[in-house]
Amino acid sequence: MKMLHTMIRVGNLDESINFYCDVLGMKLLRKKDYPGGKFTLAFVGYGDEKDNTVIELTHNWDTDSYDLGNGFGHVALGVDDIYGTCEKIRELGGKISREPGPMKHGTTVIAFVEDPNGYKIELIQMKKDTV
Template sequence: MQYLHTMVRVKDLDASLHFYCNLLGLEEISRKDSEKGRFTLVFLAAPDDRQRALDDRAPMVELTYNWDPEDYDGGRNFGHLAYRVDDLYALCDKLQAGGVTINRPPRDGHMAFVRSPDNISIELLQKGDALPPRAPWQDMENTGSW
């Protein structure tokens, strides 16, 4: 058995790609447009998994964009995606500067939670040992839910 991907339905493909690629740092591996099915599938992988994903050996995130408008409720019911990152504070700085709310700040230098434009919870975990607590993160309160 091999874990292949997690599919997330998105309402605005451009906003979602901006979040997942430009801000979070994932890379687009492939894209498929289906005229008959009226949808677009975009597969994304973490940079360190890029080559393995191209070789079909790494898990990916599949963004499914249905061309006809639909409402998707219950993003929190999905659970969350989790990514190990090289520098938790630097990524949270970048996300916050990009307009992303840090729902659970990285107070402990180990973990943070943010949400995608489609309200999907994303867990960010520091690679290796936790970073020493640092301002402004160490004193930040939670915002919303994750």
């Protein structure tokens, strides 16, 4: 088995695509309208779907916003320079909801950013390989 994607529902598809692509550096991999169901699916990620797990952005045409609920946690992204990444996200208009620093009760350096819909994206400082 292989993890393929995580799906989140979004109120404004263009705004969400811009955030994931322009702010977080993903690529729009594919996008398709389904007129019979009145929804659009857009898949974004850091590489081809056959080799990478991606995010499916689902936009129901007649829904502008969603209650995020309390079951969904976050999407996590590994980054090489968490402080530089957060600064760039801030410069591009992204909202940093938790500044970079060690996680509580641990040493892993993390930060959180929110997408335009309020979904949490955790940034995790990747550990340098030691030889």
